[in-house]
Amino acid sequence: MSILVLAEHDNAELKPATLNTVTAAKAIGGDIHLLVVGEGCGGVADAAAKVDGVAKVLVADAPEYGHQIAENAANLIVSLADGYSHILAPHSTSGKNIMPRAAALLDLQQVSDITAVIAEDTFERPIYAGNGIATVKSGDAKKILTVRTTAFEPASGEGGSAATEQVASTGDAGLTSFLRAEVSSSERPELISAKIIVSGGRGMQSGENFAMLERVADKLGAAVGASRAAVDAGFVPNDYQVGQTGKIVAPDLYIAVGLSGAIQHLAGMKDSKVIVAINKDEEAPIFQVADYGIVGDLFDVIPALEAELSK
Amino acid sequence: MKVLVAVKRVIDPNVKVRVKADESGVETANVKMAMNPFDEIGVEEAIRMREAGTAEEVVAVSIGAQQVQETIRTALAMGADRGIHINTDADIQPLAAAKLLKAVIEKEQPQVVILGKQAVDDDAGQTGQMLAALLGWSQATFASKIALGDGEAEVTREIDGGLETIKTQLPVVVTTDLRLNEPRYASLPNIMKAKKKPIEETSPADLGVDPAPRLTLVKVVEPPKRQAGIKVETVAELVDKLKNEAKVI
Ligand SMILES: Cc1cc2nc3c(=O)[nH]c(=O)nc-3n(C[C@H](O)[C@H](O)[C@H](O)COP(=O)(O)OP(=O)(O)OC[C@H]3O[C@@H](n4cnc5c(N)ncnc54)[C@H](O)[C@@H]3O)c2cc1C
Ligand SMILES: Nc1ncnc2c1ncn2[C@@H]1O[C@H](COP(=O)(O)O)[C@@H](O)[C@H]1O
Numbered sequence: 096m097s098i099l100v101l102a103e104h105d106n107a108e109l110k111p112a113t114l115n116t117v118t119a120a121k122a123i124g125g126d127i128h129l130l131v132v133g134e135g136c137g138g139v140a141d142a143a144a145k146v147d148g149v150a151k152v153l154v155a156d157a158p159e160y161g162h163q164i165a166e167n168a169a170n171l172i173v174s175l176a177d178g179y180s181h182i183l184a185p186h187s188t189s190g191k192n193i194m195p196r197a198a199a200l201l202d203l204q205q206v207s208d209i210t211a212v213i214a215e216d217t218f219e220r221p222i223y224a225g226n227g228i229a230t231v232k233s234g235d236a237k238k239i240l241t242v243r244t245t246a247f248e249p250a251s252g253e254g255g256s257a258a259t260e261q262v263a264s265t266g267d268a269g270l271t272s273f274l275r276a277e278v279s280s281s282e283r284p285e286l287i288s289a290k291i292i293v294s295g296g297r298g299m300q301s302g303e304n305f306a307m308l309e310r311v312a313d314k315l316g317a318a319v320g321a322s323r324a325a326v327d328a329g330f331v332p333n334d335y336q337v338g339q340t341g342k343i344v345a346p347d348l349y350i351a352v353g354l355s356g357a358i359q360h361l362a363g364m365k366d367s368k369v370i371v372a373i374n375k376d377e378e379a380p381i382f383q384v385a386d387y388g389i390v391g392d393l394f395d396v397i398p399a400l401e402a403e404l405s406k
Numbered sequence: 407m408k409v410l411v412a413v414k415r416v417i418d419p420n421v422k423v424r425v426k427a428d429e430s431g432v433e434t435a436n437v438k439m440a441m442n443p444f445d446e447i448g449v450e451e452a453i454r455m456r457e458a459g460t461a462e463e464v465v466a467v468s469i470g471a472q473q474v475q476e477t478i479r480t481a482l483a484m485g486a487d488r489g490i491h492i493n494t495d496a497d498i499q500p501l502a503a504a505k506l507l508k509a510v511i512e513k514e515q516p517q518v519v520i521l522g523k524q525a526v527d528d529d530a531g532q533t534g535q536m537l538a539a540l541l542g543w544s545q546a547t548f549a550s551k552i553a554l555g556d557g558e559a560e561v562t563r564e565i566d567g568g569l570e571t572i573k574t575q576l577p578v579v580v581t582t583d584l585r586l587n588e589p590r591y592a593s594l595p596n597i598m599k600a601k602k603k604p605i606e607e608t609s610p611a612d613l614g615v616d617p618a619p620r621l622t623l624v625k626v627v628e629p630p631k632r633q634a635g636i637k638v639e640t641v642a643e644l645v646d647k648l649k650n651e652a653k654v655i
Contacts, residue, residue: 105567164572165535165545188565191531192547195500199536204501204620207530217624222529226423227432230624270544271574274560278568287566291655315655323584333550333564333585340444340524340584342566348654359419365632369652371644377637386635387647399641404655 096125096215099153099175101168101184101193102143106133106161109142111288112185114249117146119242120183121250122212126150129257130175132168134161144259147251157264162273163189169196170265176201176237180215186241186343187287198239205239206231210246224339224362244287245345245366279332283309286337289318291348294337294364297324298353298374298393305330307397308352314404320344320364322354338363353393356381373397409452409461410516411486412507413445413468415477416527429625441477444522446484447582450589451552452520453485460554463487465514469506471495475605482600483592489605490514494617496610500528502617504536509613511541516577518559523548523581534581544574550585 098120103110113129120127128151129143140154153175159167172182172193182197184190186208198205210228211219217232218240286292293312295305305319312319320342321335337344339362349367354360356372356379364370365384372385373396382388389396417423417432418440424433441449455461466481468474469492478489492506511519521534538545546552546561550569553560554576562571564583592600610617638644648655 162570165547166538169539188548188563192535192545195532195535196539196545198532199501199504199539202501204499205530205532206621207532220529221629222626223417223423223432223527224419224529225629227425227626228629229626232622232624233620234622235620269575271546271572274571274573276565276568276570327585332568333583334566334568339526339529348648348652358422369648369654370632370635371648382637383634384632386652387644388635388637389639389641389644390637396641400645403641403645 096180097178098123098125098127098181098183099179100127100129101172101190102129102131102139103185103187103189104131104133104136104139106136107138109139111249112187112244114146114252115244115247116183116185116242117148117250118247119209119212120181121148123181123215125180128153131155132160132163132171134158140259142252144257145253145255147254149255149257152257152259153262154259155262155264159264159267163193164271164273165192165196166268166270167265168193169200170268172197173200174265175262179237181238181240183240183242185244190241194239194241201237201239203235203237203239204233205241206233207241208243209240210243224358225365226358243343245343279334283312284316284318286318286320286335286342286344289346291315291317292320292344292346293317293350293352294320294322294354295325295330295352296322296354297328299325299330302330307401311397311401311404314401322360351381351385352397354381355379356384407461407518408463408465408514408516409455409518409520410465410467410511410514411445411448411452411481412521412533413449413466413477413481414442414522414525415439415468415470415474416442416525419443419526425626425628429627431623431626441480442522442525444524444582446589447584447586448520448522449481449484449486450587451582454587455518455554461518465490465516467492467507467510469494469498469503478605479600480592482603483597484590485596488603491605491607492613493607493609496617497619498617499619499621500530500532501536501620502615503533504540505615506610506613506617507537508540509615518554518577519579521579521581523583534579538579541579544578546572546574546578547581548583549580550583552580
């Protein structure tokens, strides 16, 4: 059995989500090949070859792969599918965009967002915003899976020495082209791999007030997240959203500030190791999942927290 | 130009979903149902295209048992022109939904097809991409802005790193994200008017599609419960606990 794992990267760097996905592949068992689809992605391929447990790295390096256009990447995966029993990708916006397209072209029913491997054909996945954990068994000949990265430990990025092989491009499908990106740039760690996250909700009242959270985050080396309400109100960009329909995170410490803890938000953060809630409403549902809670006005508590952390 | 929107009937997202004691699924009896929120956004976007004069007709399609006609009626009350009901009691998984929608689309020939990025029941997030693949069309997922041009569309997408804008050929399959628009409520007169709008009925057999499920649901269990912790009085106490008890900072 051979397993193909689609690497997550931005042409410059191999993203940690790849390492968690490799662990999911290890749980299935078999030879693991990492596929790097990109443009000018030689550095990523080098990093991929060092990942522990990877037997081979396949590299498709071509202009049509520079922006992970789903039509092009899916065609490439289809061209490689023959040799593999399982094809995995992280359940990132890139994996979510590409994998179902490849699955349909192969006439396979994908299993999305798996959180555990029970058997080679049986997987656990959350449904209804994590209100249920479903066990599903696939009857398809080949399995296409996206992986909830927070549910699997990262494989080591060192110690491997896989051979690298170039694979031929399947060309530009000519359907979609990239125009521009507005990427949030920040010196802070990325949300999905941060050890500590400070998240704000509607209670923050404005984008300017998020500066308070950023100062606390910087003291802790943390990333900053948000609820949907904070994003919808324009306080912070869309990529800050944590939840059922945003990012799924599970840091060591999640500090929830001025957010109520709606089920859709909890779906994205309730697997955090330690949760702190700061909310002026002692009935807020977030306290039901918090290890430590402070009932109080965030405009008093957050400056005090910043001061305490500066001591 | 015609716009086709897929609308799925799901448990109302405000309802607390309960797992059945026999682990066979979640409780759906006497539970409030609603249109999948991402599909409301899709219907709204389609209606706005018609209001802007870029689209002439909006067709709402739903797959499921008789009750999904209520969801189609909701779309009609928001402003869709007519409905198509693909009537089936089968468990429809995303690949089957995509095949059924493809068959309808081949008859209807829309230029723009809008689905939700995710149905909030199965949380699969697959159908739109699968549909685009089967049709051989371009896809624009997680859309927060759609600008239709001549034979093409510019779509801004919500991605993990921020926003990305792509140019796609028409016809295109778009999936909606939360910031695309804020769906309207249907007014009472429009709810009345919707009762007279046509809903055409068809079936997987009529469409020549075998919708048999590929995945078997073995069981559904409740997620592990998190214990509520303690309230602390002061920030100093909180920081002390985080350092010395939880040891996370
Ligand atoms: C289809 C769908 C998908 C969704 N996806 C997501 C998702 O991915 N992520 C997500 O987060 N939500 C999501 N939601 C929205 C979710 O249901 C809630 O509406 C949202 O999470 C609420 O955000 P909030 O907690 O910031 O706001 P609110 O619920 O309004 O809570 C604000 C909180 O701040 C507190 N507060 C106010 N002022 C202060 C103060 N001065 N000091 C201290 N506390 C204060 C209040 O007591 C209150 O508890 C989704 C909803 C739907 C329908
Ligand atoms: N049974 C259905 N009827 C109508 N539309 C559907 C159905 N199943 C899926 N869809 C569409 O596909 C989208 C994504 O669903 P899913 O892939 O299940 O997350 C939904 O938001 C709908 O637009």
